[in-house]
Amino acid sequence: MDIVFTDSSCNTTNTEAALYSQDYFVTKFQQARERATQSGHQILVSVTLPVASYDPLLLFAAFHELGLGERFFWKREVDARVLVGMGQATTIETEGVERISRAATAWRELRQDAIIEKVSDALPAYTSGPVLLGGFTFDTLTSRSGLWDDFPDGLLILPYMLFHADEDKAALTVNALISAEDDCEARATTLFADLTHLWNAVQQVQAQSQMATASSSMAPLTHDLLPAEQWKQIVARGVEKIRSGAFEKVVLARGVQIVQDAAFDVDATLRRLGEAYPGAYVFAIQRGERYFVGATPERLVCSEDGQIQTMALAGSAPRGATDEEDQQFGVALLRDGKNQGEHHFVVETIRDALLRLCSRVWMADGPRLLKLKNIQHLETPIMGDLLPGHSILEAIEHLHPTPAVGGYPRLPALAAIREDEQLDRGWYAGPIGWIGTGGNGEFAVALRSGLVDKQRATLFAGCGIVADSDPESEYQESCLKLQVMLRGLGGEK
Numbered sequence: 001m002d003i004v005f006t007d008s009s010c011n012t013t014n015t016e017a018a019l020y021s022q023d024y025f026v027t028k029f030q031q032a033r034e035r036a037t038q039s040g041h042q043i044l045v046s047v048t049l050p051v052a053s054y055d056p057l058l059l060f061a062a063f064h065e066l067g068l069g070e071r072f073f074w075k076r077e078v079d080a081r082v083l084v085g086m087g088q089a090t091t092i093e094t095e096g097v098e099r100i101s102r103a104a105t106a107w108r109e110l111r112q113d114a115i116i117e118k119v120s121d122a123l124p125a126y127t128s129g130p131v132l133l134g135g136f137t138f139d140t141l142t143s144r145s146g147l148w149d150d151f152p153d154g155l156l157i158l159p160y161m162l163f164h165a166d167e168d169k170a171a172l173t174v175n176a177l178i179s180a181e182d183d184c185e186a187r188a189t190t191l192f193a194d195l196t197h198l199w200n201a202v203q204q205v206q207a208q209s210q211m212a213t214a215s216s217s218m219a220p221l222t223h224d225l226l227p228a229e230q231w232k233q234i235v236a237r238g239v240e241k242i243r244s245g246a247f248e249k250v251v252l253a254r255g256v257q258i259v260q261d262a263a264f265d266v267d268a269t270l271r272r273l274g275e276a277y278p279g280a281y282v283f284a285i286q287r288g289e290r291y292f293v294g295a296t297p298e299r300l301v302c303s304e305d306g307q308i309q310t311m312a313l314a315g316s317a318p319r320g321a322t323d324e325e326d327q328q329f330g331v332a333l334l335r336d337g338k339n340q341g342e343h344h345f346v347v348e349t350i351r352d353a354l355l356r357l358c359s360r361v362w363m364a365d366g367p368r369l370l371k372l373k374n375i376q377h378l379e380t381p382i383m384g385d386l387l388p389g390h391s392i393l394e395a396i397e398h399l400h401p402t403p404a405v406g407g408y409p410r411l412p413a414l415a416a417i418r419e420d421e422q423l424d425r426g427w428y429a430g431p432i433g434w435i436g437t438g439g440n441g442e443f444a445v446a447l448r449s450g451l452v453d454k455q456r457a458t459l460f461a462g463c464g465i466v467a468d469s470d471p472e473s474e475y476q477e478s479c480l481k482l483q484v485m486l487r488g489l490g491g492e493k
């Protein structure tokens, strides 16, 4: 039997290669079937194999060719972490306000008696073994419009195949759920055939991409979901509520829909986003024919070996046209009371949330500037040591929604969003990311994002509103934020 993925860079030996022959999978599936018979539940088999460090978009395209299920993409250029998933061994879908804790319980159950094999020592440290990919809605209590059908309140996918990489290693994980009745030979034959097809698809896509010419012409029709003046009135209402003492900050968002003749090219969008925003988390999650896509600068939480890292990101100004102007805008942002206030609520709330989960929390004295392509933000990195027994999902449950995307205090601000915003946020501004074993994982806040549905894309952007916010300036700020996805879809340079 041919070896599917050999990896010259990892010096895969013949012995190692022989490990992942078809017989190897038969043996693992038989072990799982025995455990399934004894335990009465399905058993997860997860095998991680070293592979060459392919361009993640090549794998994303090859997964499309393969046609074995929906795709997921995650990449942050600056830390070189990549996850590209396809299909599903199983999914965890949850609804309602307890969507995150229910997902945590289901994930624990899924790992019971699991057979987890890592067929080399040279594998990415945090993403090897079974990894769930997915996210959560911003809010379970807003009324739904149908825009986000197929995107449940909580969705964590255990992909059938996952390509993942860090700075110097890459791997492919294959996952299967085996039951007491399974025909292990047949399952292994199918899996091995799929791996062979994947390998062929990678070669095919590689050959095609060498011939492909870049095309990004677009003349789309763009319209605000709510007329600009109406959105500004909503912001003005938010300001009034704040001035009357209902709450101190609320984040109000708006949507824009763009339509063109041909379907948007999600693969090309991800490539553009990755090139233009190397510091951002570039992501895509597919449900049916739709993709939720974005390039967000905001980390919600990263958990590695019991240490968590998060950030307060709030307070914005444009980038300057010259270095001098840019510096002026930056200094003004650092000194501006309104933006400092917006930022402060976020820092305080995150610190309080972490103190409930961590033995130690530390952060910088004050914010620094995070300079993105056309906008700059105030940013405070925050870290903590997780108390034993706590996981990334609990951290998400405590942190989301931070006042960077909800408001402060949380409950009255959320009530105002539900009452006034008139937008079905769906997964916009919700947590999106991945969870591995050992409590490790990373979630971002799904900003600078849009829902791409063939020829139509709905893009979202929001702004933190405080007592002295000006509706016109907030509208302009939201336009800057929308440019990320407009550029990603090929519309702006």
Ligand SMILES: C=C(O[C@@H]1C=C(C(=O)O)C=C[C@H]1O)C(=O)O
Pocket: 251, 253, 298, 313, 314, 315, 316, 377, 404, 405, 447, 448, 460, 461, 462, 463, 464, 465, 481
């Ligand atoms: C809500 C968004 O961005 C958030 C709001 C910010 C602000 O109000 O200054 C800045 C960064 C983000 O935390 C968005 O991009 O849609």
